[in-house]
Amino acid sequence: GDSVTQMEGPVTLSEEAFLTINCTYTATGYPSLFWYVQYPGEGLQLLLKATKADDKGSNKGFEATYRKETTSFHLEKGSVQVSDSAVYFCALAGTSYGKLTFGQGTILTVHP
């Protein structure tokens, strides 16, 4: 079945550091890939998505590229801010109606 693996966390960075959170997946067919973010005290919200191979999703300075050859969708940001502290979830939608399969989440803490 479908599965998503995220890098082990938590991740702690200083402000303005470069961020990478690794995500790899296993799926049949042609899934769409997502990054969702959960800020403290808030619900899950979409950060970015990519719906086909080689697509790049981007939002709020974050980017991720759908790499079919390596089955990866790594999240990157060039300069993190304290306000980026949150839990980040990689997910895929592989069924016809869009059921999401999530990774276990990565806690990011950014210090001033």
Add this chain to the structure above:
Amino acid sequence: GAGVSQSPRYKVAKRGQDVALRCDPISGHVSLFWYQQALGQGPEFLTYFQNEAQLDKSGLPSDRFFAERPEGSVSTLKIQRTQQEDSAVYLCASSLAPGVQETQYFGPGTRLLVL
């Protein structure tokens, strides 16, 4: 506009009690999903509705879990004879239409604690 809402936000139940969790999706959204999120884990799929039809209930962990969406809008997840292992956050999400490219919009969740 209004997002997905869920109620109650918190529920404490004694083992063996029945609970009902409500989800109000975004108006006009055809697809509705329920997920279960254990502490420190990613959400896991429970069940899917397309309008009023429950098309996938493969993620429901036991026959104590039951979900309905009778008029194709509001949905209720019911857990009978709750057990301690049912303690989790229950998330509802809706999307405008079925499809792998659709964005799901999540509610704030209901945190269930079974004592």
